Amino acid sequence: MTTATPTRPDRAARPVRLNWRVRLRRDRSLILMTLPAVVLLLVFNYVPLFGLVTAFQEYDPLAGIWYSTWAGLDQFQRLFGDALFWNAVQNTLYLSFVQLVLFFPVPIALALLLNSVLSQRVRNFIQSVVYLPHFFSWVLAITIFQQMLGGAGALNHFLRNNDIGTWDVMTNPDTFALLVSAQVIWKEAGWGIIVFLAALAAVNTDLYEAAAADGAGRWRRLWHITLPGLRGVIVLMLVLRLGNALTVGFEQFLIQRDAVGYDTADVLDTFSFYYGIATGDYSYGAAAGLFKSVISLLLIWGANKLAHAFGEDGLYRR
Amino acid sequence: MLTIERTLEAAETAAPQAVRKKKRNTRPAWEEPPTIAGETAKGITLGGVLLVMLVPLWIIVVTSLSTQGAVNRAGGLVIWPDGLTFEAYRVMLEDTTVRTALLVSLGITAAGTAVSMAVSVMCAYGLSRSRSFAHRFLLTLLIVTMFVNGGLIPTFLVVTGLGGYGQWWSLILPSAISVFNILILRSFYSSTSADLIEAARIDGAGDWRILWSIVLPTSRAVTAVMALFYGVGYWNSFFNVMLYMPTDSEKWPLQYVLYTYVNRGNGMPGSVNSGFGTAFSQTAPLSLQMAVVVLTLVPLLIVYPFVQKHFRTGVLTGAIKG
Numbered sequence: 001m002t003t004a005t006p007t008r009p010d011r012a013a014r015p016v017r018l019n020w021r022v023r024l025r026r027d028r029s030l031i032l033m034t035l036p037a038v039v040l041l042l043v044f045n046y047v048p049l050f051g052l053v054t055a056f057q058e059y060d061p062l063a064g065i066w067y068s069t070w071a072g073l074d075q076f077q078r079l080f081g082d083a084l085f086w087n088a089v090q091n092t093l094y095l096s097f098v099q100l101v102l103f104f105p106v107p108i109a110l111a112l113l114l115n116s117v118l119s120q121r122v123r124n125f126i127q128s129v130v131y132l133p134h135f136f137s138w139v140l141a142i143t144i145f146q147q148m149l150g151g152a153g154a155l156n157h158f159l160r161n162n163d164i165g166t167w168d169v170m171t172n173p174d175t176f177a178l179l180v181s182a183q184v185i186w187k188e189a190g191w192g193i194i195v196f197l198a199a200l201a202a203v204n205t206d207l208y209e210a211a212a213a214d215g216a217g218r219w220r221r222l223w224h225i226t227l228p229g230l231r232g233v234i235v236l237m238l239v240l241r242l243g244n245a246l247t248v249g250f251e252q253f254l255i256q257r258d259a260v261g262y263d264t265a266d267v268l269d270t271f272s273f274y275y276g277i278a279t280g281d282y283s284y285g286a287a288a289g290l291f292k293s294v295i296s297l298l299l300i301w302g303a304n305k306l307a308h309a310f311g312e313d314g315l316y317r318r
Numbered sequence: 319m320l321t322i323e324r325t326l327e328a329a330e331t332a333a334p335q336a337v338r339k340k341k342r343n344t345r346p347a348w349e350e351p352p353t354i355a356g357e358t359a360k361g362i363t364l365g366g367v368l369l370v371m372l373v374p375l376w377i378i379v380v381t382s383l384s385t386q387g388a389v390n391r392a393g394g395l396v397i398w399p400d401g402l403t404f405e406a407y408r409v410m411l412e413d414t415t416v417r418t419a420l421l422v423s424l425g426i427t428a429a430g431t432a433v434s435m436a437v438s439v440m441c442a443y444g445l446s447r448s449r450s451f452a453h454r455f456l457l458t459l460l461i462v463t464m465f466v467n468g469g470l471i472p473t474f475l476v477v478t479g480l481g482g483y484g485q486w487w488s489l490i491l492p493s494a495i496s497v498f499n500i501l502i503l504r505s506f507y508s509s510t511s512a513d514l515i516e517a518a519r520i521d522g523a524g525d526w527r528i529l530w531s532i533v534l535p536t537s538r539a540v541t542a543v544m545a546l547f548y549g550v551g552y553w554n555s556f557f558n559v560m561l562y563m564p565t566d567s568e569k570w571p572l573q574y575v576l577y578t579y580v581n582r583g584n585g586m587p588g589s590v591n592s593g594f595g596t597a598f599s600q601t602a603p604l605s606l607q608m609a610v611v612v613l614t615l616v617p618l619l620i621v622y623p624f625v626q627k628h629f630r631t632g633v634l635t636g637a638i639k640g
Contacts, residue, residue: 033444048468137554212348289469
């Protein structure tokens with residue numbers, strides 16, 4: 001991973017590299033400024049990293065991490081023989097796939113549509129509205145869905161009044177994947193258009209004019225100019241999505257798990273929570289978490305390779 | 319350089335074109351005239367999108383303002399106003415559970431945002447001067463955490479091991495900084511005019527002074543957007559409450575109250591002797607529930623318009639986080 005920064009003119013002018021002691025003295029206030037963040041990261045990110053050893057222990061809260069007995073790979077053996085765990089893996093992959101197919105194209109389509117609206121006022125208004133749900137909490141978003149589509153919600157009320165029968169979407173395991181995708185689309189698709197709008201604004205308008213002069217209609221312009229202009233961003237977003245394939249949302253499932261049942265709504269993250277923290281079986285949950293982290297890291301690496309194969313930058317430049 | 323930083327730069331260079339576009343509210347000469355069918359389809363789609371976003375909010379607000387009679391007549395949620403009253407809000411604000419939760423939420427949001435912003439701004443500036451001592455090492459230390467983390471359970475064990483169970487700080491410190499936000503701030507600070515900084519340095523200003531008097535005032539937009547991000551995160555904090563104080567109902571913020579009394583439909587302690595009568599002692603009346611929903615929305619709706627106009631400059635990279 002490269003972390004190179006463009007050279008800063010205010011200090012880059014110095015031709016020779018100064019002695020480290022001189023630089024430390026000169027930059028002591030800069031170091032001091034980063035200190036609080038570094039301390040927070042060390043305590044709440046790096047120490048837990050070390051805490052992953054609990055996955056190889058039979059962790060006992062009373063004995064603590066230093067005195068708990070070692071269990072080797074026992075936790076993982078248990079994990080891989082646990083039908084509930086494979087159920088969570090399967091749910092995660094399935095939900096991730098459904099969301100990719102249903103969610104991913106929506107912001108792109110919405111951005112294209114919005115970009116074709118001429119009036120700046122209308123565009124600003126629509127943008128303000130569709131960005132808003134991104135800032136709602138999942139509790140709030142799901143409460144809204146419950147009130148609209150739930151058993152006692154607005155939709156079923158309307159259906160009952162017209163004798164069409166009822167259709168309880170919120171507790172039906174069969175349609176759960178569609179439901180959570182709809183929730184993600186409602187909450188995040190609007191926010192997702194920002195990057196695509198930025199990429200669209202960067203497309204050179206002269207290209208459109210030249211293409212129109214050559215007789216290209218609006219669909220051909222879309223295909224030959226607009227979409228190639230979006231290609232880089234689309235690949236980047238796809239890479240990020242694939243890299244995060246094992247993360248399908250946590251609070252969203254936590255809140256709805258009881259309504260549809262664990263066999264439908266348990267994903268890897270909620271599995272760690274329910275079979276690790278809620279039951280006090282910490283080592284078991286940590287093992288599930290570690291499994292997820294390792295696979296995720298591999299996925300990010302693989303997705304990035306894929307992006308490079310497409311000639312795009314992906315997450316970082318080669 | 320990370321791709322996110324480059325995307326940010328690309329977006330900035332694209333900005334002038336966006337401004338030009340703003341002036342062009344008319345169709346360019348080379349574009350073919352719009353077809354009626356196409357325009358209608360576009361209008362219906364965008365109108366539909368707006369309705370899907372706004373209608374639920376409308377129904378919730380109207381129901382929260384409805385009298386019990388109106389709710390009964392409608393048999394549930396009220397779509398058209400039919401007898402309006404602020405009774406639900408009165409009862410809600412007299413209820414100690416909700417009042418405490420509101421104060422808790424506001425307190426956590428204010429304190430958390432202050433901590434997060436102070437730490438992030440300092441760190442971002444501290445890392446923005448290139449060739450400074452150890453900045454590459456520190457930057458790597460930060461970025462590594464974006465890809466590798468201990469996960470839920472080790473973090474939980476660290477926080478509880480430090481005595482964080484039931485403590486306020488457990489809702490703030492473990493997730494106080496987002497490395498991503500720091501990187502965005504840093505890339506803005508790196509692009510602050512070097513001449514300005516050099517001039518200040520010659521005038522004898524130290525790094526603290528430069529940060530406070532030059533860098534911060536020249537990057538108000540991104541600062542506002544980051545504060546909104548952090549603030550919304552704290553206002554919405556829910557899972558940390560479930561982890562670290564699930565039983566202390568006096569310490570619950572609003573989101574957790576919403577979850578318990580509206581989402582799960584548990585009886586609200588204060589609604590028993592309310593103006594709605596004892597018939598609703600099991601579950602809070604619908605208008606009261608909807609009033610709680612509105613209450614969690616209101617602060618967001620107050621702040622949103624002020625910050626929203628800065629999204630173009632400040633947020634472009636934030637969306638990639640998705």
